[in-house]
Amino acid sequence: MGGFHMLDIIVVAAIALALFGPKALQSMARSAGKGVGQAKDMKDKLMSDLPVEDITKITNNIPQIPLNPRQAVGMLLAADESKAKEAKTAPKKAEEEKSQETKANES
Incomplete structure (x- = not known):
């Protein structure tokens, strides 16, 4: 063996x-x-x-191809976590962009 x-x-x-x-x-x-x-x-x-x-x-x-079910589940969970992080940061980014636009318009 x-x-x-x-x-x-x-x-x-x-x-x-x-x-x-x-x-x-x-x-x-x-x-x-x-x-x-x-x-x-x-x-x-x-x-x-x-x-x-x-x-x-x-x-x-x-894109990486999972070789076994454990990798597939791990990749799906990682994708879900990154989407959740993006969803949390999206409102902050929108507020920052609006504040930058108003500053630019005021100038």
């Missing part, structure tokens, strides 16, 4: 050594290492070319 243990890795390595021999196993490991290095280099080049700020702005504007 938990993944590979050291004994599992040793057994697999011993079987691979018996099947392929030390020289073939060494060249396969070298090729695999080079492939991983090339993949990391390509990833680094791609990440340096991407406009990260633009991507962040776009992803912030995309």
